[in-house]
Amino acid sequence: MTSLAAFYNSSVGKKVLMSLTGLFLCTFLVEHVVGNLLVFKGPEVFNAYSEFMVANPVIRTVEFILFAALFIHPFFGFVVWLQNRRTRPQDYRVYRLKDNTPLAARHTMFTGSVVLFFLVVHLRMFFIPTRFAEVKPSSYALVQEAFSNAWYTGFYIVALVILGYHLRHGFQSAFQTLGLRNKQYAGLIDLVAAVFWLVIPLGFATIPVYFYYFQRLAPAVMAVGAH
Amino acid sequence: MNLTLHVWRQKNASSAGAFKTYSATNVSPDMSFLEMLDVVNAGLVKKGEEPIAFDHDCREGICGSCGMMINGRAHGPGRGAATCQLHMRSFKDGDTVVIEPWRAKPFPVIKDLIVDRSAFDRIMEAGGYVSAKTGGIPDGNAVPVPKPDADEAFDAAACIGCGACVAACPNSSAMLFVSAKVSHLALLPQGQVERKERVLRMVEQMDEEGFGNCSNNYACEAECPKEISVTHIARMNREYLRAKLT
Amino acid sequence: MKLESNIPSGPIDKKWSNHRFSMKLVNPANKRKYTVVVVGTGLAGASAAASLAELGYNVIALCYHESPRRAHSIAAQGGINAPKNYSNDGDSVYRLFYDTVKGGDYRAREANVYRLAEVSGSIIDQCVAQGVPFARDYAGYLDNRSFGGAQVARTFYARGQTGQQLLLGAYSALCRQIDAGKVKFFDRREMLELVVVDGQARGIVARNLRTGAMESYAGEAVVLATGGYGNVFYLSTNAKASNATAIWRAYKKGAFFANPCYTQIHPTCIPVSGSHQSKLTLMSESLRNDGRVWVPKRQGDTRKPADIPENERDYYLERLYPSFGNLVPRDVASRRAKEMCDEGRGVGPTKLAVYLDFAEALQRLGTEVIRERYGNLFDMYKLITAEDPYKTPMRIYPAIHYTMGGLWVDYNLMSTIPGLFVIGEANFSDHGANRLGASALMQGLADGYFILPYTIGDYLSTMKSKPVKNDAPEFKAEERSVDDRVRKILKVNGSRTVDEIHRDLGKIMWDDVGMARNAKGLRNALEKIPELRKQFWEEVKVTGSGSDLNMELEKAGRVADFLELGELVARDALHRDESCGGHFREEYQTDEGEAKRNDKKFAYVAAWEFAGEKKAPRLNQEKLVFEEVHLTQRSYK
Ligand SMILES: Cc1cc2nc3c(=O)[nH]c(=O)nc-3n(C[C@H](O)[C@H](O)[C@H](O)COP(=O)(O)OP(=O)(O)OC[C@H]3O[C@@H](n4cnc5c(N)ncnc54)[C@H](O)[C@@H]3O)c2cc1C
Ligand code: HEM
Ligand code: HEM
């Protein structure tokens, strides 16, 4: 087996691959939240940003890596999760894992799967139209339309909370897997992690909240007030 | 005090095994957990039944023989203590105690609470050593070792090989045990020459034995009787990457 | 049979080097033709098996533990001695030799002790090279500390777990040889019989503890590295499973048993807290470097230690021994502690304890330094007693700890049975009547790494005998006899558990053959033990079968042998009308309560020879000649 294949076949190797893809996805999240917050600058700026994303060749190539990561990470996540389920054929009658391990760490497969489901829904709503529809709709319009629907908005909020949990464990775990975490830096890593599991999801959440509020709630309140 | 025990009984590796209930009567708080089991066993023998089989020897938390899951916690409710260092003052009258063996595929049950941990020995045989032949070696003080490195190496070398990390880990991973030895020898000048082969062969053997992958739950560090830190796992990951990439 | 110790001639510091030159060597190519069966993989066994395999011999190693890393050596705490003189305080090979002979109360062979001191330096080098994380000073060099009885700092240590780290070093060397296929290792096998063919030890019969099957292992030489027999006292600091079956079987096959009455008591153990107590926990002697031992001046003073003012405290070791103070050797410290309790000045719930106080040291050195030196010992004490040594004085009391006695061996570590070698705590060799702190680890590793690999070659190259396979009739016969013995134990089905009977034996041994012995008590023991043995074979109850893992059955076999060994210990103690080291007879003490030796009559090794089940064993004497160290009354004043 070539040494590269052996690497990814080994337990440590599989995890390193997940950490690299996980951290790469984290960098994408930073770019994506900043980009999407432009929506508050009005349709022209946001649509220009969106077209730029579609047109720019560098972005398109990075996009290829992004989708590769979005395939590799969950795939190995699943492989690792499955292997780990087979290491204890006879379960404990009493097993107090929660005394030793936080919630976020115990359910990365669940939180990851929810994020995957979110991505499927999300890409169908935003990515497909901006790339493949004959008539390219304005991204701003897509956002407005998407977050006028209560269910859709609610689902985004929930998904973002769960993404937060995924990264609450994931971010520092990636540094541990890459061997970049020790007693001195653990505190610093946790601080930076807070950007990813708290600040970024909050940043994303302002968009559905804002649009749903101004398209659905405010008019409804105004209507009630008017009688 | 009196306690109700639900203890896993299993005749041998091939038979199924099940929980049996026993009562431990007038237990003194100063007794150790194993001494309580001794008293229960004495009662069983007197009644003509087979005593509960469990591994033990030093009874002072250094040999690593003892180990059982007590109410869902490896080595019981305490921190930084092996089963034999757990005292009955951690329980109160009327408590129910569920006692199970370490559960992990690489640790098949031999009998009742005794499991086969020879997988650990095979991992050690794969690379947990410095190939220093007897004789023909330099004076002990020939190579000074910075005190912090020697102290950290000692912390890692304090592992007693009890297997609680594997038992407590949701993935039955042996990373803490294996990384303790890799990290111990990586920190010392004597371990430098074989650094690369050691980590590769030990991780390979670990995977072959059927242990799980580490998803950094840190339950092992929490349950380790010698409180060995997961920074040693991080160091082993570094060693592994260094071995693969250089 | 005349005891031939084979001590080489020549000046003391040349004996070993001359001997190594004169010994015949096995040609490297022939080495793989010889199989050596090593029983026991503690410090002595693991180091021997690894070193022999490295030389090219074909090695079979086995132990009753599940892994070599569980051997009782793991529990050693204090440290290991070596005359490296890194501390520049005047230590030398000769001084270590002198201290050990003197500390052993002039009952050891000078030649063996000198060789031990001579090779012990390279043990430290070997362990450092294996990656043993010894304590270092701030310049990165090996740190030393002084240890009970020594006036130089010659003890190397790894915090409070020196034994563990040295054993892990030897274990790692053994693992390398197992991986290389040079050592075939068998776990969970208990040797129950020695097989002698044509007068030579050619193998053993061991019971596979998981299946109950009797397995034979044949070779050209057998090495016993099976540890000490301290558990004949039931309560001791030894691990629960430590036993004397291996050496006792060899004794009954003709290997003489030397000085069984030399049993050592460790002064600083956690006192018994109740009848359920299964084992005594040792607190490392290094605590005596900074702790001060005291008891209340008044009898029956039940006040809490903090409430007893300085002037009502009796720091009795400092009072009685101005120069050594709290660092007097183990036997002196233990006896004095018992004396204090017998005078009714004992402390704690059972009144059987003395205080070991760190208050003064904590002020002098500060908590951090004390934590650095004794952190894990204080934590262990707190775990067991729920009392915090940083705040209130520890309570300690002596307990059985080490056995200087063991199978008799000559200068080549070979017993009276040709081909049967005995190393580590299982042999009698180097500590005389009293082992100094931190020298058992030294002896075990010296035997395993640097002595046996030489001396076994001399025997193998000269033994002329036909190859014997493990299915030979002698092996088959022994397998059957061991099987019968196991069946006999299972058939008794009496009313008493093994532990109950073992506890009774322990009580007899502790009361009559313990710290302070006298003729009346010893005769009482010699009466009571045979009675208890008879009761064992009528009343022991072992449930379960002989054909799967049965720990009660294992214990029964070991206690059956302890019941015979205990009698020999009492017999040896009765015959030795003097006091020396660990053997203290109340009838023979100086007016200051010191051990009074009778060098004229008793400067010899008492080697007992088995003479049949019903007959008393025969005493053989090996005269001890002291040319280097002059026989003086041991004084630590
Ligand atoms: C609590 C404690 C603290 C100590 N502290 C120190 C110290 O600080 N410094 C010091 O120098 N010494 C110390 N000692 C003494 C020292 O640890 C021992 O003397 C030494 O380790 C003995 O090593 P060994 O290899 O001879 O035997 P052990 O380490 O006891 O090994 C015996 C081996 O033989 C095997 N075995 C026994 N019987 C059989 C059988 N019938 N069949 C198969 N296998 C068998 C066992 O499985 C084991 O592997 C201490 C001892 C104790 C108990
Ligand atoms: C709730 C706030 C979000 C909004 C308004 C939003 C909006 C958009 C839009 C308009 C696009 C289409 C093209 C582009 O601009 O790149 C897009 C693409 C994408 N989004 Fe989001 N997004 C949000 C949250 C998320 C989250 C939380 C994730 C990750 C889990 C995510 C992952 C992606 C990916 C992978 C793509 C396709 C890759 C690309 O072409 O850039 N988005 N998003
Ligand atoms: C944008 C989205 C995502 C980001 C930023 C992300 C990030 C991360 C990071 C940084 C880790 C830590 C890696 C390690 O433990 O070393 C991780 C782990 C994990 N991720 Fe993701 N992830 C994302 C999406 C997903 C998806 C869609 C899945 C689908 C299954 C998933 C499943 C997992 C699993 C199972 C783990 C734990 C693996 C283990 O340690 O055992 N993740 N993720």
Ligand code: SF4
């Ligand atoms: S790392 Fe800790 S829990 Fe795991 S085997 Fe070693 S001592 Fe036991």
Ligand code: F3S
């Ligand atoms: S609990 Fe298991 S997942 Fe890793 S950090 Fe410890 S081995």
Ligand code: FES
């Ligand atoms: S019995 Fe030795 S660690 Fe518990």
